[in-house]
Amino acid sequence: MSIAEVATSLLRTEETFSAYLARINNVILQPLLQSGSFENSDLFLLLNNHFQVLWGLTEENCRTLKEAFSASESVSVQDVYLVWKADLFLDRYIQYFSTFATCAVLQGFEHAAKNKSEVWKSHKPALQQFLADFSLDASIAVALHTVLHKPFRDQLQQYSLIFSKLEGAAGQCPESEAIADATQKFAKLLSFVSQVLDEACLTRSLWKSLGHKFTDVLCIAERRLLEDSRNLTVYASTGRSDRVLLFNDILVLIQGSNFRSLDLKLVWVDVAERDVGKYALRIAAPEEEFFLLAKDLKARAVWQWKLNQAVRQALNGKRDFPLWSRDGDGSDPPHCRHFSFTFRAEGRLKNAVYDGEWCLGRPHGKGTLTWPDGRNYVGDFKEGLAHGFGIYLVPCVSEDHYDCYKCHWQEGKMSGYGICEYGNETVYKGYFKDDMRQGFGILEKASSTKHSFKYTGHWENDKRSGYGIWDDKERAERYIGMWHEDQRHGAGIVVTQSGACYQGTFHSDTMVGSGTLLLEDDSVYEGNFTADLTFVGKGKLTFPNGFTLEGTFSNRSSQGLHTQGILNTSGEQQDEHMAKLQLGQKEFPVEMRWEGLLNQFLEYIRLGCQGDMEEAFTGFHVQTSKELRKSQEYLFCQRENEEVPGKVDVLEDIIAHQEEETLQSYLERAFQNSLHPLGKLLKALTLAFQATYSTIGANKHLLNMAQEEVKHYAQKIWEVYLGFLHLASERKGQAYAEDLENSGLNGPSAVLPLILPSFYPDLFMLYMLYHEKEDDLYCQGIVDLSQETDVKLLEFLDVRKHFWPLKDLTLTKHQRRSLVKDRCFLSATDCLRNLITTVDPQEKLDILQKTYDEIAKTISRLLGEEFNPSMDDLLPLLMYVVTRARIQRLGAELHLIRDLMDPTTSGGMYDFLLTALESCYALIQKEIQYHQSWHASQDS
Template sequence: MFALEIHTLRTDWLPLVDMSLEEVASLLLRTEETFSAYLARIDSVVLTPLLQSGEDGSFENVDLFMLLNDHFHCLWALTEEGCRALKKTLETSESVSVRDFDLVWKVDLFLDWYTQYFSTFASCTVVQGFEHAARNKSEVWKSHKPALQQFLADFSLDASGAVALHMVLHKPFRDQIQQYNLILSKLKEAAGQCPESEAIVDAVGKFAKLRSFVNQVLDEACLTRGLWKSLGHKFTDVLCVPERRLLEDSQNLPIFPSMSRSDRVLLFSDILVVTQGSSFQSFDLKLVWVDAAETEAGKYALRVSAPEEEFFLLAKDPKAQAVWFWKLSQAIRQALKGKRDFPLWSTDGEESYPPSSRLFSFTFRAEGRLKNAVYDGEWCLGRPHGKGTLTWPDGRNYVGHFKGGLEHGFGICLVPRASEDRYDCYKSHWQAGKMSGYGICEYGDEVVYKGYFKDNMRHGFGILEKPSSTDRPFKYTGHWENDKRSGYGIWDDTEGAERYIGMWHEDQRHGPGIVITQSGACYQRTFHLDKMVGSGMLLMEDDSVYEGNFAPDLSFVGKGKLTFPNGFILEGTFSHKSSQGLQTQGILDTSGEQPDRQRTKLQLGQKEFPVEMRWEGLFSQFLEFVHSGGDGDMEEAFMGFHVQTSKELRKSQEYLFCQREKEEVPAKMNVLEDLFVHRELGTLQGYLEEAFQNSLNPLGKLLKMLTVAFQATYSAVGANKHLLTMAQEEVKHYAKKIWEFYQGLLRLALKQYSQSSENSGPNGPDAILPLILPSFYPDLFMLYLLYHEKEDDLYCQGVVDLSQETDVKLLEFLDVRKHFWPLKDLTLTKHQRRSLVKDHCFLSATDCLRNLITTVDPREKLDILQNTYNEIAKTISQLLGEEFNPSMDDLLPLLMYVVTRARIQRLGAELHLIRDLMDPTATGGMQDFLLTALESCYSLIQKEIQYHQNWQASQDS
């Protein structure tokens, strides 16, 4: 259409001989002066009157012409600046250097302004701007049309209207670019081999690309303009925008959607359009993914994926498929980059194809749970994938990870509560759009749940708590099923000051249970749908025991048996009236002469809650991880961290049973690799000690969870002597299950490194127990103290009485052989007598035994006992001048002396804890012998004080 030429700048007169730098500079100056004069005339004859005529809106797209005018003046100013600089150089300098050519050193500026000018010019062409401007009825424009005609006539051209405007506003610029190419070629020859030659070559290449870019831009504009003319207004009114370019048309290169062969496919620079009769669908290229595929409908197909849409484009042959795939990919890549290639369809050293992962915002329109929701974040293959934010119109929002279009991984979801200005906050792991794994949920009514989920429901181990600062506070620690308390669990009624330990079913106490009150009383009953049924056992604070039926307020009802602390038994029928108090009809048995110690130390719960089933749901989470083979997705939900979590998300993330404030999140935690490296016995203990202290390690997290469960059962109100056996066997069971979990992880590690399974020995749980005991020791030892309180009080009284004696009298009273008395080493002052000196014998052994209370490890306690014996033997050996190997008859009085002087309080609790939790392999050895001796000392001291009390009582009577 626009085949006319304006020979304003002749190039055929350029000399063929070599030129000097001064001659090239003069040539460039003349070229720039001629071009500048031409631009001045265009401005006065064309642009200025045209824009003046459009000020009243007399023609369309006046804004585009104003933008074109801005770019025009930038080019003009750049040309004028070059003219002035060259003229000054030629007039004032004796020589010219390559540094004086702005064409070389400002090449990027030239390219930028020419690119912007021609891009805007092409936009005017696309929207038929020159046609609209030519039809301008303004008087200002009419008065300048003769000048435009004369302007063309000066160059022997016969054109008018739109053709004239089009020609005048682009042909001189294209010719100038061509002129620059020729001048740069001459400059390259004139400069020869110089330090600036590389810059000249670079400028030559860039201007060559600019020529290619201009040709492509104008061709695309003409092609797009022709399309808009061929389509109806229903399409063009919506689709036609100045910056949009047609890149491919299925009418030129056949391809059709799988839904209909009659549909048309149009690829633009920013959208993909599929027409369907008189309607069409458009897809933003930034939200489009394309890949080659084979379908039943055709072999040469392209799969097109977009949010809420996926379809196929079918080609007739592989060539058409390849061309469409390449053009679609390049158009998507350029749309994502935000600008066209330079020149067009050139990657310019960048990636040839668009990335599969992208970042953008999109509003869902299709019916479903995401309708009208806005997603802002990472995408892959048309689906949210990676980190993002999903916001609904009703105020719901989710921030976190996605996979395949669904919430997957860690995320935080806020849900507004109906008719309340509050939110429920779910901080959880998700799978396939549902909460799965563990999470922390903070509800609007201040209730907090920390535990596991499955399909959006609380399922597995979890803690539900309402803080004491609110009305009717409570805490539940235990198992859940389908959002309801089911299985074994602990309920703390903070307001009622009691704790329930037992079975649940659908949110109600159901099955055997133990209730402990703040006053110290506890009872064991069977519950049915939250109500007590049948008879039970009530253990009161004064050690009275009632067996039978009783009411929720603990008043006796019906047949029962009441055993008093002194051994008396009252059996009969009980009733209770508020005005008359407790009434009974029955038989009182007073034959018991001594309190029944077994009765006052009754232990509850072992038969009703076998230790294997108490926290079965808690262990199952860890075993499932092992059975999955250490699945990566499950590890994130299981461990509660993701190394790629953004800093912003990590700040708001709370981790269940993970004390992150004390631990740094590692760049990468390879648990299996660490297990494999430290699997040998020499390094195993050190590794396990570190693992148990780190709640980011699976072993450390399991220990942390078990500690929480243990404290929920046995601390505070739960510190009741009737639960000691339950607690003791629970700790032992923990060691066994942790060892099993470690073995499972080790098998995974060995499999990963293609190693055969190893036999780690039969004493694994016994090696684990001392390592985990510090986590449970405070609450467990408190139970031992309560259980042995009376015996320890008796023992302490005996130690106090014996400690008042001097060394000589105490050794004599304990029947220690005199040749074992280390008295000759005593240094007496003139005011001392040997018979009055106290606490000077066996000092090293006494100090050693006092260390018994400084450690929680039964092994270390036995080592201390062994060292105490060694110190006694050492002292006697030095005294006798020979090795001392005492019999039990000799050792016992010596050890009693050391125990008396050591004055260890609550020794009975210490001894029983050691006996209950010591390594079975130590049974029958020297340490077992010494422990037995120490137990005998403890018993003898109690018997001594009992004998003394009985003798005193007989004297008083």
């Protein structure tokens, strides 16, 4: 058969079908629509609209073919409208039969048959004649049902026959692929129509069999029955009398006169474990889990397949084409889904609304949980519980404020690092375990409020326990020491705003036994005293002038302090040890002060530096949470979805910069990066250091504590770095860490100058306070010596005259050489002044070396030969330069360099020069009286 013959056959078929449609329209549809409203008449109106569209397509197909025949005797595939518009035909037929099925399910044909309109009655004779032509001897309802679908199904079958003939006629022409595609689509359409009508028949029968209690709730236009446990036996584990109904959108369990339905979008289906039942399916849904027990393997397989396909189609929001096909959008629904659900069961989630990701019937992934009382959680979930990072808002009962918890969670409880801002303006930043503060943390109440305070230290079971620092801002004092269950308990130091401090033993927040009280005038009291620092009981008071008063003290409010004892007035100066007594080192070994903080970072390394737990262990890049209160969801999404500047892969980066040559630059960048674990560790240690030694804590009796703490920080940070390097080495399978350790590098010494700037302001303040008297005496000497001219000062310091650079003195005609100041050794003086411009002890030593070099250059220029001054020559020259440099607090600088310099420099040139500068410092203090007497003799 040729293409023209096939087209001719198609034209006859379309003309016949169009005539049938015209007759149906005139005899049935239009009279029925004109008869007025009846139950479900709106469905018939929609059905009529789809009918008219199909009729129009049929007419268009006829017209196209006729035009092709009239234009040419030969007709090609391009003239067959049905081939090129196959998708359009399919879409219109699907719409028609979907609406037709809804009419059938809702008994629309029965309602139409019962139409009592006179218009409808007057057309019944014509309808009867029409039905006779269709050989129908049935009720009006059945007749309407048949007449409105059978001609269309017959026509689709005709299309299938014509397409098969067309494929044979076309052969291997270029259009053969389009013909084959259209043939396949119309075959699927026939299957779709059969399935739609079968589902409609089953659903209609079900609604008729169920009572009104069920149908009033369950019966809706789009719902279709897909499987019934009475057709394919299956039992629910909730009771063997259950009837299970699978619809295209819900799963219904009926037991007696009650039922419950599950939204398929939140249903998960899986084969159950063997011990549940031989042929069991596990059904998971929010708030419940049960099993479907099948009688055999085949029944279970059918139920499993139909359930999974129904769930997948419900999630996609559309049915497959055809409805049950193997080539749908994936055979099984996804395990992870996004949906909104309101919990109804009793418990902590009752009436709460969850909007987010689900897995196996439980919140899993990212989501938002909101309670009717205003509580709100935004963050990560795992198996129904908060797990990961999340923000939790809890409204306060008495005021219009919220407690805001920005924390890490584990199995529904706060665990790891978090920030909690309470409605009373108290903020906690630190670690949690099982919803309780545990480990290192900072609790602070704003200074703008009453009873402001700040605690920095360790916690146990939500209470202050272990080593911690307490700032009582109302009393203007700081407690440094041990705690137990929220009370000062054990060894402790109290520092007051006035400069006094005392050390003793505390029990249940009260000092017990004797202690040591250091007063701001350098008096020292050892014995018993009250909380307001009043002496009471036995004690010994040592005055700054060396006098001691030892005996029994009492306080009579009207008469002042009374004592009965021995006053020693021998006049001996107070022991230097007592004047600068250092506290806390023995009582609080440096290894245990911030052990809880350091252990978090070491534990993070031990667990393999997993990215999802980094913030829980090392989360000290904190921010205020006013923004969190305004928009949790915005911050949460920003944190998860946006690229964070400065974020690095620690292990990859550390391998790339593990060579000794690049190590220092790598560490420097790491410390400056607030997102790098080493940067976070330094930030946390800085906070702890400032909490201890800044402001009120700036007390000279704490210098040794602070100094050893900084050194300890360098040691521990180096250990953390090596931990990262060891882990990276293991993953790369190479011995990077061992190579670095065997290189002989002094790691803590390399770290110290890099971290020192973070602690330097507070640390140097302690050095200044500790050496305040010596520096004052030194400054007095500098002032006296600086008044001298260069010539007189060089002469006084016994600098050899052939070392005097008098040629450097540029004089005007009104000046005399003996009166000019600040001109000799100018380059060395300027160099030494740079000592205060740097923090690094090594850089300070380098400046001292350059100063020595400048002095040697000046002398060499004068002598015309290379000159390396000995200590005897260097000391007076260096004293001259020190005098002219006028460096304030030189004693503090010298002791800081000596305490923190690299031990490997001991005994070398740096040590020699530092010793020379220390000698100059001491001599300047001692030479004041001698200078004054020498100056008097010169005047005379």
